[in-house]
Amino acid sequence: MIGGRFLGQNRRSAAPRLDLSHNIILYLEGISVSFDGFKALNDLNLYIEAGELRCIIGPNGAGKTTMMDVITGKTRPDTGSAWFGQTVDLLSLSEPEIATAGIGRKFQKPTIFPNHTTFENLELAMAGDKAVWKVLFARISSEQADRIDSVLRTIGLSDKRNVLAGSLSHGQKQWLEIGMLLMQSPELLLVDEPVAGMTPQETERTAELLVSLSGTHSVVVVEHDMAFVRSIARTVTVLHQGSVLAEGSMDQVQNDPKVIEVYLGD
């Protein structure tokens, strides 16, 4: 059993094997977070299936970003539980431990390392032992270099390999950040407003990229752009005042009277 784990193809050494036996990768149950009396999340319940592409929409202040913060360990909820697969209790782990366990996060504002090249950005994000001593003596193997180059192709930045990331365009930075997520070999990708500030062509390419990632990864996208959500979503969750208002296909959700009321006002 243990031997199997070490001999298996999955070489993410530090991460415990993710148990997806019930086909659910993420459980959020009864999560509440309040900041100075303001309830950012209020008894939130959310389940994400393995390999699913889920879009989360909701008006400003609905708690979308706070939810991401809870999943990635940045914010601790007042009550509730968060499980990654059947066995990983997210509330007991720190941010780097959650990242190593297999959850990657893309921020709303593209955050890349501006003074490193595109290649180096991906190198830093690469899955592996990230302890100080290991990193001090780390060398890139040719397999790892190949892997970085293949991710560069996936995100369409092969020709920017040795360019400082700070000089990339806004859209390219967004892709680079998605590429950095891929280098972590995560099971679950959390993507916060990936197309904000993108041109229509860039938006279209991003949609293709995210759709191609689902299946092998579970992807959760928070987005304001309805046209974009419509183009990629299979299941949409609407958040409102910190809890789930509606869930279903885009058409179901758009025709839901509660959703119409929230979005159009009463």
Added chain:
Amino acid sequence: MIVRKLLLSDRGSQLFFAVLLATTVLVPLLNAVVPDGSMLHLPNYSVALIGKYMTYALMAISVDLIWGYCGILSLGHTAFFALGGYAMGMYLMRQIGTRGVYGDPVLPDFMVFLNWKELPWFWQGMDHFGFAMLMVVVAPGLLAWLFGWFAFRSRVTGVYLSIITQALTYALLLAFFRNEMGFGGNNGLTDFKDLLGFDLQAQHTRIGLFLATAIALALSYAACRYIIGSRLGRVVEAVRDAESRTRFIGYKVENVKLWLWTFSAVIAGVAGALYVPQVGIINPGEFAPINSIEVVVWVAVGGRGTLYGAALGALLVNYAKTYFTAALPEVWLYALGALFVGVTLFLPQGIVGLITKLARNRTTS
């Protein structure tokens, strides 16, 4: 292989090693081989002065490592310098033996003066050179590790961290001023006689200390360059540029900072230990916050995030200081302040940044 990579890594480092090598060869030659009457003869005090400057360069490199590369602005780094210096000073005090004013074989003069009957526990073993040298590294390293463990774990950053570092060195300043602490109070430790049996005033001892400083500088520089060139170096810069991103891709940022911070403090401690025998005294004034700020000015003037820029800045500013404090003593502090303001406003990358910019303009035009 590694040596070649280090030497060929960049123009500035090549220049640094070339200048260091030339100095290391020339200074002893001009001092010991060239006869006394000659124009080219270097007096003994100049050897000690250049040695002192080199300990400053070492100090500047230690600050540049954490400030230039990791974005941690320490305004209390001379605390580690002074601790290393005190460890060396304690060894040198124990070597005086019966040659002190009171002639006590064990107790240093100030303890006899305070009517102490026996050596405090923390002075035990300091008469062994090896143990004392261990303390040169352990005392600053341990303090840095403890301080960093609390500060980085609670995610204190930026200006707040700078203020705490300043408070740290100020607290040590006050503590070391007290006679009861057992470090000689405001007089500090002085009247050193010899080191490993060699007379500190003798020419060959001075040259030996100078060479030891040169070797420490070269090794520390190479070690810093190796760290910066490794993947860890890229992580360190990533922490500086986007700390939370680094955390979310799985690095334990506080461990990275703690490790680099402690290493930097150890270098500062070694610099202090080499400083003390060449200057002949260590007193609590070394803990003064202004000293730490001066180091930051050296690094800013030279150009931070380059290592060799820090060394250059340390030499230039201290040369200016030696000149000013002799010619126009009352002007020096104003000049230092003006220098810092001027560099911050007009030369954010320091002198090194200016030179590279000029060189680039020349090649493009």
